[in-house]
Amino acid sequence: MSEIKEYKQPTNKIEKGLLYLQHYGFKKTVAKTVRKLMKHDQEHYSYRQFLKENPITKEELDKQKHTVFKYNPVISIVIPLYNTKEEFLIELIQSFTAQTYPHWQLCLGDGSPEEGLKDIILKATDGTWDERIIYKKLSDNTGIAGNTNAAMELATGDYIGFTDHDDLITPDAMYYIAKALNEDNTIEAIYSDEDKIDMEGKEYFLPHFKSDFNIDLLCSHNYITHLFVVRADIVKESGGILSEFDGAQDHDFDLRVLEKCTNIYHIPRVLYHWRCHPDSTADHPEAKMYAYENGRRAVENHYKRLGIPARVELDTHLGYYRTIYQWPDSPLLSIVIPNMNHVEDLKACIDSIVEKNDYPNVEFVIVENNSTEESIRNYYTQLENRTDIKAKVVDFTKEHPDTMGVFNYSALMNYGVAHADGEYILMLNNDTRMINADSISEMMGFVRRSDVGAVGARLYFGNNTVQHAGLVLGLGGVANSQFLGSGREQVGYFYRSTCVQDLSALTGACMLTSKSDFESVGGFDESLAVAFNDVDFCLKLRAKNLLCVYTPFSEWYHLESVSRGLDLEDDGKKARMESETEYFMSKWQSVLDKGDPYYNPNLSLTKFDYSFRSKE
Structure with a gap:
């Protein structure tokens, strides 16, 4: 478990430079500084190379x-x-x-x-x-x-x-x-x-x-x-x-x-x-404030024509906008968290929500799986006896004794959702921590639209680099997060890391959906015990013409190790990964062959920062 480093939003170039140094190291920082001083833009050089490789003959x-x-x-x-x-x-x-x-x-x-x-x-x-x-x-x-x-x-x-x-x-x-x-x-x-x-x-x-x-x-x-x-x-x-x-x-x-x-x-x-x-x-840019205000009104009028209750605000980045939904009620949201032991992690996850969350109607559904420590059993009892929150523990292992010693995230999530009373479901890992009070309200705003099937958040490693900003099919393999490993303060290519957008898939570590949509696509595919079950779920929603929305305004820590990798050192886990990859690829081959519709084919599939595709 990685620790959380204190984060302060940079307010000037010096603070931005220090954060860049922290995230990318001395060598890259010096190289970028030299380019800036010499007014050499790396993007210009990259695009020149791209044009040379892709001429109009x-x-x-x-x-x-x-x-x-x-x-x-x-x-x-x-x-x-x-x-x-x-x-x-x-x-x-x-x-x-x-x-x-x-x-x-x-x-x-x-x-x-x-x-x-x-x-x-x-x-x-x-x-x-x-x-x-x-x-x-x-x-x-x-x-x-x-x-x-x-x-x-x-x-x-x-x-x-x-x-x-x-x-x-x-x-x-x-x-x-x-x-x-x-x-x-x-x-x-x-x-x-x-x-x-x-x-x-x-x-x-x-x-x-x-x-x-x-x-x-x-x-x-x-x-x-x-x-x-x-x-x-x-x-x-x-x-x-x-x-x-x-x-x-x-x-x-x-x-x-x-x-x-x-x-x-x-x-x-x-x-x-x-x-x-x-x-x-x-x-x-401030000279065009009238234009930005008119853009804000244009987007707000769009929602009015569609009958969607929302107001639109200017984002901190001029020319970009943030939608704040104003639904008249607050239906019950079930936060489903699979768990095995790790009492301190689970407690910190739940406490971060209880202490900060401004969405008024939630219940916690903890899916117990193979725990052996007495401390977690005691915490479960305390949790269910609390009067300030709604919480229940459902024991997957007890009801399915044949799964003793087995981890199947998809089965655990399906079981948890079946026992959830909420109209909406937040699937959440026990190693997450809520950052901003409106993280859940933000996600709930989008998911209540009839055209939206799932909503994902911006997740950070403990060192404040991006762990998830929405998944791209084919990026770094089968699928991976755009802007993976970039600094929390980095906005990305055309602000794609920090503005709301539709994407092909989202991580299951923090994903919100409606219970009806979850059930309509058959929940999570239990043939995918660990790998790609979230991507598979999103693609099933997309097949029903439902959108998967990424919002950077819902921020969480996801404290898995930055260098955890895919656990390929263990022969059993390696075999499982290969089997699940093969299954996923065969199931969605026709979709994967077309490329990700939300990721331009002129962009690299081996780099996570929207670098241009190169033949080198």
């Missing part, structure tokens, strides 16, 4: 130009113009005329006070007007919302999307959209990955390799942004862009139209270059 583009599709949808891209710089507008127009798929339409609404942009467009097309470009000089500048809506009225395509007036798309962007629609013509909305491009149009950086559709991540921040196209009838019925959400108008629009969609497709490929100075993301 001339041969590939030529092949795309000669591809004959059965279905040739017209893709209308809407762009509001306003005093656009000549070089930027020329590059934008030429990124469209260079497309390998020809059936696109560019709808330009010009709200500039002066004439001249039409001449620049003509210059971009070498003096001959491209009929696919529809240009309108607007009589008034009505802001980004009004100008965008005016440009949208020009669109006659089957799908409608948006770009900014100084950004670029890759030459194969329209091709990949058409390809997706030919493979599945029921798709209603499509979005792609994106990166940033510098002001000179030479350096690509900060790629955003996104998750497949992830509604809880979208409520945490607008991860979709660009390139995004939606079936035209859905766009036109949406009411367009709303000026009351200026600065976050795309976030509001995305939420409104996607509420109407059931088939949303993600292209895991960079198709959009967002023009940005490499240092601009750090410059005066």
Whole structure:
């Protein structure tokens, strides 16, 4: 059992540096410091390497130009113009005329006070007007919302999307959209990955390799942004862009139209270059507070339209949001904890909840398994006799004497849930400790949504490094936690360690579900006594189209050893692990072969920090 080291949230660069030193050691800290001083960004170098390994070749583009599709949808891209710089507008127009798929339409609404942009467009097309470009000089500048809506009225395509007036798309962007629609013509909305491009149009950086559709991540921040196209009838019925959400108008629009969609497709490929100075993301973020407030309102309005009682707060990281559910009642939650001996561990686990928990209606169900120590029996008696809490001990070994000396976590959990009176179940290991008072309330907020099957928390080793931030299929083997071993203060790639999101699986060490959902999928698979039973359970929920939600706002310690490994030194345990792995793999092979939908295929499966995939 590892001890808990005191943790203090860093408030300045010195404190962050000391924590980095503590978690990653002297050598890595020095290397990072040198890169910072020399203004060498490791991410820039990694992405350069990625682009070298994954180029867009001339041969590939030529092949795309000669591809004959059965279905040739017209893709209308809407762009509001306003005093656009000549070089930027020329590059934008030429990124469209260079497309390998020809059936696109560019709808330009010009709200500039002066004439001249039409001449620049003509210059971009070498003096001959491209009929696919529809240009309108607007009589008034009505802001980004009004100008965008005016440009949208020009669109006659089957799908409608948006770009900014100084950004670029890759030459194969329209091709990949058409390809997706030919493979599945029921798709209603499509979005792609994106990166940033510098002001000179030479350096690509900060790629955003996104998750497949992830509604809880979208409520945490607008991860979709660009390139995004939606079936035209859905766009036109949406009411367009709303000026009351200026600065976050795309976030509001995305939420409104996607509420109407059931088939949303993600292209895991960079198709959009967002023009940005490499240092601009750090410059005066407080200057856009109005935009963050409008984003907050956009997410809150989303919940109102769905009839979900929730308020939305600005997160400590600007541009990110936290949802606080406001359900009118507090149904009984059963906290099911399997246990063998370890009286001090169990007592510390329960005490941490009793002393801190602000959720008002819980019971403890302790599943006794093979204990031999008198001290634990005495504690059980004390626990059941307490009047300040509801607690009961159910003896699995006594009812199943044939399991004497055997550990089967799945069987223990199934037994515990069967004896639980709660409408909801928190499956919890006895070596966990609650950190924040609202840890259970936070998880209960999400699980009560009809589309959610399970909720997981952010778990730390005793040294305040991440033990669990949601599981990724195929990561480090069969499945593993994203950001495993990173510092508690580390936010991760695009804040993925510290914002709410949907994932494929969660650890059973601290997982909350409804009793009805638990029973509807047959509980835990008892053929998986120790390994992957939690992943299996989550995949069964996912097969019923229920979400598995990770929330970092529920924080716990999980005090298993950082270096425990998989107990492969013991021959019996090794054989069991191999057998359970084989069983799990055969059961879910078709799912595993597709890759994790919430983890981009351009990311490494051998590193836990969202490093880019490399051929090295």
